[in-house]
Amino acid sequence: MEFETGRSPAIQLTPRQRWAIAITYGLIVLGLALGVNLRDGSLNLASDYRNLEAGISAKYPARWLLEESGPFIFRVRDMAYRGFNTLIEVSAAPVGSDTTERNLLDQLTLQRSQVLIDYSVLGYEDYRLADGSAAISMSYSFVSRDSNPFLEGVSSIVYGLDILTIRRGQALIVAFRADAAIYLRELDTLRWFVQNLEF
Amino acid sequence: MKNLRLSALLLILFVSVTVWPQGAVTLDADRIKRATVFIYQARSVNNDLVIKCVSSGTLISADGLIITNAHSVLPSQQCDGDQLIISLNVDLSEPPIPKYRARISSADDGLDIAILRITRELDGRLIASGELPILPFADIGNSDVVAIDHNLIAAGFPDLGNQAAAITRGTVTAFISEPSGPGPAWFKTRAEIPGTMSGGGAYNSAGQLIGIPTNAPAGRSAAASCRYIADTNRDGLVNSSDNCVPTGDFVSTIRPINHARSLIRGARNNLSAQIISAPAEMPPPLNPPRASRLFFAPSVSDGSPSTVVGSMPSNTKSLFFFFDYDNMTAETVYELRVSRDGIPDPTFSLPPVRWSGRENGLWYIGSREQAWANGAYEFTLLFNGTSVGSRRIIVGGGADNSSQFSDIVFGTLDQSGSLVGNGSILPLGDIASARFLFANMRNGLPWSAIWYFGAVEVARSADLWSDGSHGAKVIRVAPNGGLLPGSYRLELYVDGALSATSDFFVSGTPAGPLPEIFTRLRHTTADTPAAARNAPALSSFPTSIPTLYALFDWHQLAAGTPWTLRWLVDDQVFFDSTNPWHTIESGADFTVSLANPPDGSYKLQLLVNRLKLIEQEVTIGIGQLPIDRLARFEGTILSGRVFDAAAGIGMPSITIVLISADFTASEFEWREDQIFALATTDRNGNFQFARPLAFDTFYSVVIEADGFIPHAADEFWFSADQPYADIEIAMVRG
Numbered sequence: 001m002e003f004e005t006g007r008s009p010a011i012q013l014t015p016r017q018r019w020a021i022a023i024t025y026g027l028i029v030l031g032l033a034l035g036v037n038l039r040d041g042s043l044n045l046a047s048d049y050r051n052l053e054a055g056i057s058a059k060y061p062a063r064w065l066l067e068e069s070g071p072f073i074f075r076v077r078d079m080a081y082r083g084f085n086t087l088i089e090v091s092a093a094p095v096g097s098d099t100t101e102r103n104l105l106d107q108l109t110l111q112r113s114q115v116l117i118d119y120s121v122l123g124y125e126d127y128r129l130a131d132g133s134a135a136i137s138m139s140y141s142f143v144s145r146d147s148n149p150f151l152e153g154v155s156s157i158v159y160g161l162d163i164l165t166i167r168r169g170q171a172l173i174v175a176f177r178a179d180a181a182i183y184l185r186e187l188d189t190l191r192w193f194v195q196n197l198e199f
Numbered sequence: 200m201k202n203l204r205l206s207a208l209l210l211i212l213f214v215s216v217t218v219w220p221q222g223a224v225t226l227d228a229d230r231i232k233r234a235t236v237f238i239y240q241a242r243s244v245n246n247d248l249v250i251k252c253v254s255s256g257t258l259i260s261a262d263g264l265i266i267t268n269a270h271s272v273l274p275s276q277q278c279d280g281d282q283l284i285i286s287l288n289v290d291l292s293e294p295p296i297p298k299y300r301a302r303i304s305s306a307d308d309g310l311d312i313a314i315l316r317i318t319r320e321l322d323g324r325l326i327a328s329g330e331l332p333i334l335p336f337a338d339i340g341n342s343d344v345v346a347i348d349h350n351l352i353a354a355g356f357p358d359l360g361n362q363a364a365a366i367t368r369g370t371v372t373a374f375i376s377e378p379s380g381p382g383p384a385w386f387k388t389r390a391e392i393p394g395t396m397s398g399g400g401a402y403n404s405a406g407q408l409i410g411i412p413t414n415a416p417a418g419r420s421a422a423a424s425c426r427y428i429a430d431t432n433r434d435g436l437v438n439s440s441d442n443c444v445p446t447g448d449f450v451s452t453i454r455p456i457n458h459a460r461s462l463i464r465g466a467r468n469n470l471s472a473q474i475i476s477a478p479a480e481m482p483p484p485l486n487p488p489r490a491s492r493l494f495f496a497p498s499v500s501d502g503s504p505s506t507v508v509g510s511m512p513s514n515t516k517s518l519f520f521f522f523d524y525d526n527m528t529a530e531t532v533y534e535l536r537v538s539r540d541g542i543p544d545p546t547f548s549l550p551p552v553r554w555s556g557r558e559n560g561l562w563y564i565g566s567r568e569q570a571w572a573n574g575a576y577e578f579t580l581l582f583n584g585t586s587v588g589s590r591r592i593i594v595g596g597g598a599d600n601s602s603q604f605s606d607i608v609f610g611t612l613d614q615s616g617s618l619v620g621n622g623s624i625l626p627l628g629d630i631a632s633a634r635f636l637f638a639n640m641r642n643g644l645p646w647s648a649i650w651y652f653g654a655v656e657v658a659r660s661a662d663l664w665s666d667g668s669h670g671a672k673v674i675r676v677a678p679n680g681g682l683l684p685g686s687y688r689l690e691l692y693v694d695g696a697l698s699a700t701s702d703f704f705v706s707g708t709p710a711g712p713l714p715e716i717f718t719r720l721r722h723t724t725a726d727t728p729a730a731a732r733n734a735p736a737l738s739s740f741p742t743s744i745p746t747l748y749a750l751f752d753w754h755q756l757a758a759g760t761p762w763t764l765r766w767l768v769d770d771q772v773f774f775d776s777t778n779p780w781h782t783i784e785s786g787a788d789f790t791v792s793l794a795n796p797p798d799g800s801y802k803l804q805l806l807v808n809r810l811k812l813i814e815q816e817v818t819i820g821i822g823q824l825p826i827d828r829l830a831r832f833e834g835t836i837l838s839g840r841v842f843d844a845a846a847g848i849g850m851p852s853i854t855i856v857l858i859s860a861d862f863t864a865s866e867f868e869w870r871e872d873q874i875f876a877l878a879t880t881d882r883n884g885n886f887q888f889a890r891p892l893a894f895d896t897f898y899s900v901v902i903e904a905d906g907f908i909p910h911a912a913d914e915f916w917f918s919a920d921q922p923y924a925d926i927e928i929a930m931v932r933g
Contacts, residue, residue, distance in 0.1 A: 047869075063903065065856075067871040079869075080903040082852045114325045148332045148889065149287050149298045150233070151881035154851050 046196075049074055056090065059196040061189060084144045084156040084179040086186050088193055093171045101136040101164050104171050108138075108162065117143040117155075127163050130195040135165035141180070159183040163194065172199055227406040228352075230922075232288050232364040233335040234258045235399055236265055237295040237356045238315070240272050240280035249431045250444055252278035255355030255364075255399030256285075256315065257408060258336040261889075263317030263326075264466055265301060266459060267398035268413055269308045270553055272315065275530055277445060285317055287334075288364045295360060297321050304466040308529035309555035310379060311413050312459045314466040333889035335836075337400055339463070340407025342455030343382050347371055347569065351453070353392045353412050355399025359428055359444065367392050373546045375452070376519070376565050378502050379555040386410055386453035387546060394424060394447030401453045410453035415532045415551045424448050451550055465773040468797055468824060472766055472774040475728050475790040476782065484526035484558060488533075488582040492523045493590040494697060499563060501623060501809065503701040506605035510593040513573055519565030520578050522588065527554050534581040535564050539574040547571075551584070557761060557779055561702060600639050602664075604646075604691040604699035607635045611712050618673060619712035623703045623808050626714035627755050628682050632675040633689050635699055640664050644694055650676045651688040684757035684784055704808055706756045714812075717805045719787070720751040722817045732788045742820035747793040749803045751813070754785050763806035764791060768799040769824050777806075799824045834891025835917035839926035840884045841902070849884020850904070850930060857888060857915075858899040864911035867901055894919040908933035 013021075045062035054073045060066070064076040065085075072091040079085055093104060105124070112119045119142040127137040140160045146153030157180040164173045174194060178186040236256045241248040256267035265285065271278055283302065286295035299317045306313035317334075319325055353367045369390025377384035386401070392412050401410035425443035432441055465471070496504030496519045497511065504521050511518060520535065527533075531554040537547040549564055556562055573595030580588050610620030610632055618634045625631050631650075640646075647661040657678045666672055676689075682705045691699040707714030721736035724744045731748035740747065756762065759779045766774040782789075793801070798820030805813050841853045858867050859875040867873055875898060878886040892898060895918055902910040907930040917924055 063869055065869050065871060065874075069871060079854045079856065080905050082850070082904055082906075084852075085854065115327055115330070117322070117324065146879050146881065147330070148879075148881075148887065149296075149334075150289050150887060151885055152883060153879075154882045156852075 049076075054092065054199075056197070056199045058090070058193065058198070060088065060193060081179070081182070083181065084158050084177070086178040086182070086189070087176070088190060089173075089175040089177075090197070091173050091175070093173065095166055095169060095171050099166070099171075101166060101171070104164055104166075104173070105136065105138045105162065108173075109140075112140075112142070117145065122159075129163075129165065130197070133165065133167075135163050138162045138164070156180070161187075161190065167199070228366050229291055230335065231337065231352065231354045231366065231400065231402055231406060232291050234337040235288055235354045235356070235364040237286040237288075237360050237364075238265070238267055238272060238301075238398065239282075239284040239286070239297070239360075240278050241282045241284055242280040243282065244431075248282060248284070249280075249442055250429065251280035251442065253359055253395055253444055253446070255396050255412075257354070257400040257411075258334050259314075259339060259408065259463060260336050260467060261333040263299070263301070263331050263334055264304065264336075264463070265315040265317070266400075266408075266411060266463065267313055267315065268411065269306045269311045269313040270415055270530075271398060271445075272303060272313050273306055273308055283315060284321070285315075286360065291363060293363055295356065295364070299326075305462045305471075307462060307555075309553065310458050311415070311454060311553045311555070312411060312462055314459070314462050316466065337402070337408040338406065339456055340403055340405070340409045342386075342409045342457045345371055345386060345403065345409055345455070347373065350404040351386070351388050351390060351409075352402040352404070352406075353388070353390055353396060353399060353450075353453075354402065355392070355396025355412065357393045358395055359426060359446065365396070367396070371453075373569055374566055375547075375549055376499070376563070376567060377555070378562060380458050382457060383455055384458075384555075385413075385549065385552075386455060388451055388453060389545065390451075392450035394450060397447055397450050408456055410455050411459070412450040413452055413454045413552060414447040414450045415553045448550070451545065452552060461772040461775045464768070464771055468768065468773065468799075470766075470768065470773050470796060471794050472764075472776075473792050473794070474764065474776070474778075475792055476788075477778070483528050486526045488524065488526045488528075488531050488554075488587070490522045490524050490580050490582065490587040492521075493578070493580070493588050494521050494700075495519065495590070495592050496521055496563070496565075499565070500606065502561070502563075503607070503623075504563070504699070506603055506699050507697045508592070508599065509696070510596070510599060511571065512598045513595050515571040515594050516569060517565070517567045518571055518592075518594075519563045520580075520590070521561065521563045522580060523560070524556065524562050525559040527556060527558055527582075529554060532583050534584075536579045536581065538577045538579075539572065541577075544576070547576075551581075557777075560761075602640045602644055602693045602698075603638050604693060605636045605638070607633050607689060607691070607699055607701035609633050609687075609689075609701070609703040612673070612675070613712065616673075621713060621810055623701075624707070624714050624716075624810060625682065625703060625705050626707050626709035626712075627684065627705060628709060630675050630677045631682055631687065631703070631705070632673055633701075634671055634673045635691060636671050637666065638669050640666070640668050640693075642667065646694070646698075647692045648674055649690045649692070650678075651690070652678065652683065653686055657687075684755045684760070686757070686759065704757075704760055706754075706760055706807060708754050714755075716754055716756055716807060717813045718752045718754065720749065720803065720805065720813050720815045722747060722749050722801075722803070722815065724748060728790050728792065731790060731792075738817050739822075740817065740819045742798055743795075744819065745795060747796050747801065747817070747819065749791050749793075749815075750788050751805065752787040753789055756780050756784055756807075758782070758784075761808055763804075763809070765804040765806060766793065767802040767804070768796075770800070770802070797825055798822065834893050835921050836887070836923050837892055837915075837917075837926065838885070838887035838924075839928060841880050841886065841928045841930060842884050844929035844931050849880065849882075851880055851882045851884060853880040853884070853886075853902060853904050853930070854878070855880070855886055855888075855928075856901040857892075858901060860893070860896045860898060862899065863913045864899040864901050865913075867899065867911075892917060894921075902928065902930070904930060906932060 046059040050057045060076040067075045075089040077085040077087040122139040127135040144158045145155045160177040176190045240252040252271040254271035256265045285299040286297045300319040301315040301317045304314045304316040357365045367390045369388045373387035374383035375385035397414045425445040498505040532551045534551040535549040537544045571594045608622045610618040644664040650658040658676045688702045707716035723734040725731040725734040763777040800822045802816040855878045857876045862873045876888045876890040878888045880886045898915040899913045
């Protein structure tokens with residue numbers, strides 16, 4: 001039995017086929033770009049928060065979890081982050097005529113030292129709000145750990161920043177907390193949040 | 200939203216669900232083990248914690264209530280710790296891990312039951328209200344329906360924290376009755392339960408908690424029942440100079456859970472009743488405990504023997520051993536050893552347990568509805584390891600046809616000569632009467648009656664019988680100076696042998712044939728007890744009053760008379776305390792209080808010698824306790840693992856969002872009120888939702904993680920035969 005051997009003839013593409021391939025690749029690239037754009041757009045969208053009773057409106061990153069039941073006016077958390085979920089919490093506290101911002105921050109420190117692991121105040125600084133008014137900030141750190149005793153939870157070092165201002169006989173506290181590994185990056189989110197906060 | 204729908208398909212492809220049916224025995228055992236905790240009672244010494252006592256315990260609520268023995272957690276001479284450390288069974292195959300600290304929420308040292316509440320992390324940080332994870336807990340069953348030969352599963356830790364929680368199987372072999380409460384005082388079992396499992400749980404075959412394995416360490420001198428585990432005196436050696444941690448011997452007695460219901464109910468609702476008018480702690484008795492007047496009776500009526508017997512016929516199914524006791528305290532350990540024909544009989548013996556009675560009085564230990572084999576029984580009673588008396592009785596032969604008195608009741612005679620009253624409490628007066636039954640008597644037989652006031656004989660009559668063989672007879676006593684308030688006793692003898700005996704009390708002013716002891720029972724609220732005495736009586740109160748006060752007047756109530764304060768909420772007892780009266784005989788405005796009572800209908804009852812004399816009900820708020828949505832643990836426990844599909848390794852710190860049944864994944868807008876529960880993966884990618892999923896209810900799951908394609912899936916549901924489910928979720932990079 002004999003077999004024929006030899007090279008297959010070279011494929012000659014027609015111009016139309018060449019155009020078709022080019023257009024296909026182009027569409028794929030365009031599709032990927034659109035997809036990435038859509039995804040980024042989706043992830044970077046902002047949601048609106050409005051609380052008429054408290055007289056507060058704000059914008060917060062879309063797809064962050066909004067919570068309103070707790071010892072705060074509202075709180076948002078980035079549930080997609082793989083670690084301590086970055087959070088921004090807005091709360092109010094009554095003040096007396098002799099109450100200073102520092103009194104309130106010290107009170108927060110005393111409360112948190114009872115419930116947070118290795119809670120430590122790092123420092124105080126003046127803070128300028130978007131409308132130019134003055135506030136005070138307190139930075140701190142603590143260790144966060146999953147409290148489920150039946151899981152091998154991973155501890156995270158968390159940095160926090162409280163921004164506190166007193167207006168109309170009431171203290172407004174914006175608490176920001178993020179995993180130490182991404183704290184500096186997430187500070188941009190806090191600045192954007194504070195810029196859009198109205199109260 | 201389209202992204203989510205696509206991901207839903209992906210999730211279905213990448214999720215595998217494993218469901219364990221309810222019938223699997225190992226899973227019931229796992230749940231029981233998870234609810235079992237190990238408790239260290241420790242003391243702070245020079246910035247160090249020295250272990251003083253250990254015990255097992257059982258979580259009975261999702262918010263951290265634990266039931267255990269009181270003797271190993273309440274401060275005492277033997278267990279003088281000031282900290283309670285709770286270790287959880289984190290891995291069912293490994294020893295427990297200390298996780299929390301707890302405080303005593305309520306306790307009854309006589310019943311040897313304590314309810315603890317987890318309040319702090321192990322490092323001492325307070326756990327804020329609602330911040331404690333939902334913990335696994337045991338379902339509480341009904342111990343009144345337990346019968347002889349029912350299966351029994353005991354759970355606890357078999358040694359000093361070196362091993363994982365263990366299960367021991369056995370059966371209920373006997374019931375022991377005592378005056379300490381309704382129903383059996385103890386279940387007996389021959390299951391081999393190590394001493395450190397005391398305080399743990401005893402379960403029926405449905406996995407419901409029906410009792411608490413209970414023993415009492417025999418004392419410091421019992422070297423076999425304590426262990427030296429640490430160099431507590433810092434001399435570089437662990438030896439007998441160090442603190443010895445008592446472990447107790449094997450446990451064969453189970454305290455039925457129904458004895459603990461009022462304590463549990465009070466702890467669950469944070470109801471803390473306080474007797475304000477009571478004086479401070481009574482001084483403990485100076486003399487050692489002792490027993491006297493040991494005898495047997497075939498049955499018990501209102502705590503008194505029906506009659507006194509020296510032998511019992513064949514096929515006896517009920518027998519009670521009575522004795523008088525004195526100088527007892529809640530820390531007294533008592534024991535009854537029963538032998539038949541010289542051979543120990545574990546069925547009817549009572550191993551060392553804590554005393555649950557008063558300082559002095561009449562006590563019994565016995566059993567009903569259980570066959571006693573023929574033989575010569577010897578009952579030996581021990582207090583704190585020392586024999587204080589013994590008594591023999593023969594079981595066998597024919598029916599007892601000896602002359603006999605029985606069933607004494609007390610009262611006053613009305614104008615027609617009939618005995619009237621409540622049977623055991625007489626008002627002040629001149630004459631007390633007693634009616635008793637007699638059988639197999641012969642005319643001419645010598646008989647006598649002796650009346651006592653306290654321990655003092657006040658009257659005696661001796662005569663020859665002349666009332667025939669069977670019937671009822673009334674006798675009476677008229678002490679010089681009349682009937683004073685206090686405790687009385689009548690003993691009836693036939694031919695010189697004790698045949699019947701019973702106690703009664705004289706208290707209160709006469710209101711017809713009945714005594715009026717408590718009057719002007721009323722409720723009010725005020726800032727202080729003193730203000731409460733002048734505040735107007737109310738029958739309904741608004742929500743969130745700081746303190747509810749109850750006040751009453753009392754008349755002719757002698758010191759030492761046992762009285763009971765019982766408080767119910769929504770017709771369920773949450774406080775039941777019986778104490779000897781120890782203030783003046785008559786007075787006004789005895790005050791008790793209840794701090795921070797939640798909404799509900801509250802009923803206060805006052806009793807003397809188990810007889811209810813007065814009660815009053817008031818309402819707070821809506822008149823009903825708030826509904827505890829976690830009171831019953833029903834639903835599927837959903838756990839699982841999230842892993843990287845490419846690498847196959849578990850992914851830590853991933854948050855899994857379980858959306859409530861009212862929303863689908865596509866409707867989820869990242870609002871808290873749409874979420875049923877959240878879970879976060881641990882370092883191995885494992886997670887567990889602490890809140891059980893309702894059966895036959897649809898849930899949705901959403902997972903978003905930076906660097907991975909978001910996942911979403913609808914229509915997660917589990918049926919009633921799926922108490923546990925495990926899911927594997929593969930995450931795809933994107």
